[in-house]
Amino acid sequence: MSEAPVGVFDSGVGGLSVLKEIHTLLPNESLLYVADCGHIPYGEKSPGFIRQRCAVVADFFQRQGAKALVLACNTATVAGVADLRQLYPEWPIVGMEPAVKPAAAATRSGVVGVLATTGTLQSAKFAALLDRFANDVRVITQPCPGLVELIETGDLHSDALFTLLKGYIEPLLAAGCDTIILGCTHYPFLKPLLSQMLPPSISLIDTGAAVARQLQRLLTEQDLLAVGPSREPQFWTSASPEHLGKILPVLWNKSGVVRSFGL
Ligand code: DGL
Secondary structure (H helix, E strand, C coil), rough: EEEECCCEECCCCCCHHHHHHHHHCCCCCCEEEEEHHCCCCHCCCCHHHHHHHHHHHHHHHHHHHCEEEECHHHHHHHHHHHHHHCCCCCCCEEECCCCHHHHHHHHCCEEEEECCCHHHHHHHHHHHHHCCCCCCCEEEEEEEECCCHHHHCCCCCHHHHHHHHHHHHHHHHHHHCCEEECCCCCCCHHHHHHHHCCCCCCCCCCCCCCHHHHHHHHHHHHHCCCCCCCCCCEEEEECCHHHHHHHHHHCCCCCCEECCCCC
């Protein structure tokens, strides 16, 4: 069982930022990545629709014999992780949430910004996260419609992207944020552009590395860590495999075989 694969899932290419952390920490794991690009963006979809997509992808990973599941998507986690844990109580499932706790501990100005999808920011799970960890800080939330769609095309630098992003970070800077949470797995790909746009005193926080460590903990606890040779991930997409194949070298730094996830 320890040599069985781990399923990693996002609405699109954003979860590749998490896959990178997992592959770096756990290179012996066989990783199956599903990008539900045919249904992007989850951030503007209903929780019910996202729950259905989570169930379809989780069923696919079950049929592939996966030993664990990583929801490499904040929006899918707020909508679907509770249902999945109920459906598959024996399965180690790792979800993601915006890094409110570490940001609240790190801020010196006492003002934290959160860039995330509309779906994540409107969720009860996010409200509960703020209640739990953000009582002593001011939190400015900023939904970012349109960013995910541009990143999905492999665009990390265009003028259109710069202008859109500028409009989203300006209110955070005006409010005095010194710590900005990247609360969507697509946004870590914007770190190089953001570091050109933001003063050096601003810290960016995301949770990809923490998710990889949580997966390592769960697999270790259940004696499920793979010990075989280092392996390359396998990729599936519910949109065009050619398109994902073309942008993998940009976002994953390597090419890879991409198959069609036609469900
Ligand atoms: N990558 C996803 C997240 O972490 C959402 C992107 C989307 O809107 O589909 O929230």
